[in-house]
Amino acid sequence: MAAGIKYATSRGTLILPVIFKTNQPMPPAPHQTHLIALDWGTSSLRAYRLGAHGQTLELRALPCGIMQLPAAASGDKAALEADFEAAFEQACGDWLRAEPGTPVIAAGMVGSRQGWLEVPYLEVPIAVDRIGASLSLLRNRHGQPIHLVPGLIENAMLPNVMRGEETQVVGVLNALNQDTAETDVLIGLPGTHSKWVQIRRAGKLCQLAHFDTFMTGEVFAALSGHTILGRGMQAGEGKDKDDAGAGQQAFERGALVARSAAGQAGVLSTIFSTRTLGLTGVLDGAGQREYLSGLLIGHEIAALQAMLREQGRQPSQVMLVGEAGLCARYTQVLRAYDFGAVEVVAQATERGLWQLALTAGLLKHA
Template sequence: MTGADTNADAALVALDWGTTALRAYLLGGDGAVLDTRASAAGIMNLPAGGFDEAFDETCGAWLAGNAQLPVIAAGMVGSAQGWLEAPYIETPADAPALVNGIVKVKAANGATVHIVPGVLQAGAMPNVMRGEETQIFGALAGDAALESEPHGALIGLPGTHAKWAFVFGGRIERFYTFMTGETFGALRDHTILGRTMRANDQHDAEAFVRGVDTAKDAGHAGLLATIFSTRTLGLTGQLAPEQQPDYLSGLLIGHELRGLNEVLVREHSTLAGKTLRLIGNDALCERYRAALARFGCHDTKTVAQATERGLFRIAAQAGLVTSAARTS
């Protein structure tokens, strides 16, 4: 939907502005998505000082004649390399704390952009997120099953740097970052493991699950040991070249879940039987759901529209939109 009718209902411009992409949503007073834009204008792809131009190119038409339309943004746009740094707030982090940490930048086209801060878990093993906190608050909205989990809700965000967050009483208590996606790429493209692989357009579910099971059942020696089996299973004729990428993907995701399960075990819980939610692209979440099932975890729905719902929810909490927030 585009045009005059759409803009008349518009209540918020919401931006998911990350490292490699900018996704923009025009939202109505009830949080409904009226229009969307996507561009490759992630913060790493911009020339110095290029934020204003990228913002205007993407959202200028929505704001034309309505420069007072509130704008909210989350993600790396608030990092030290972003448009304006929004210093991290520390865990435990709830929505009011995120609202308090918002920084404002005045765009050249007259709009005021409200940038949501990221979250820092301080300590000897610090962790940081930017953008995921907003998705997490979007996922929580109205999910009764999740909020009633006795040990708090567990939310996974697969990706280049996968996050697993423990949320309790509306607060992000703590979280882990697994460099699963990026490590997969580095191993495939820059080690001997890639040399015997052949790319495969089709997802090989059997090879993937075999990798997951190897990490789960024989992963005690650790990832540095198990990954070599990608090569040796090939050398011994047990894994075809086109199966090796999905096997390695399964191995790495399996090690991530093995590690997550180890964290849970130390809290007298396990992945088996747990209720959790995933946020991310459908194909990747589907891989995680298949992998989680091998760990006995079957209640693993993927949350749709977590980003835009989270941005709307934080904007509502900040008083940027006056209509009732959409909660389901």
């Protein structure tokens, strides 16, 4: 039988001969999958099909976050297990059938207590290389191995945890200019729960030294949606959105509150000014929303800055990862608070998953 690749066409089966030299491995096809990388969080599941150099060949975003699965709140373990299997199949079942044996890595809340398999946290401070060397193995019902990335915990008076962001941190470090390998880096991951991660670097050692969490995004949503502050914001909802300048001014006004004398009252007090600046006619509904956004981010950055000063650390480099609009807001506030160079890093998640798979030895041909 002739060696070749068979294609089914409308005119019958086409066989293309394949010619290759003996004793040499077959060169990878340009679109061959080297890694299936899953970013599996609370609200969504993103599946990346990555090529020979970690480049994204295909991306799927599914509404299958671990809290969105049909059996998520049921307490029915068997049903939840079936949901995870089904979501996994939907995300990459066909990719695996097309190229069996492709390694699979997954990060995020899929490794939490409410996830598919609980993966113990690693303790901070930690050498960043240790993360990729500590993946946990899960097999689905077809025996397909799935390598889960551990989250991180910092056991302090107020413990701190992350799941998923550690992967983005690895991705950011991978993107860093190696010329600056002696400097400390501050990595910010704004979102529902912002994380601020301190990286210390000395030669080959790269340590994740400390991190903080701010619930800024979720607090903004709760205040806007479920307190009297949101009632005032509705007043502007019917208006034309042509007044971007006014919105920008309101955001800046809010952002600077935390560094003013009045900001000493703390965020439980200053947020009330969202309402009173509406009552006194200074801010319209849309302005109140922008003001509160700036005010909360400003309090976050002011507190971060105070802590860094207390620790005697002023990072020379700030890297941000997150949704573009949110990163622009944070960049603006960081500049207002005299932070130095701020850089936004794209594709940190897929870069991180690739790097972790590499460290774990999952990429045979890389």
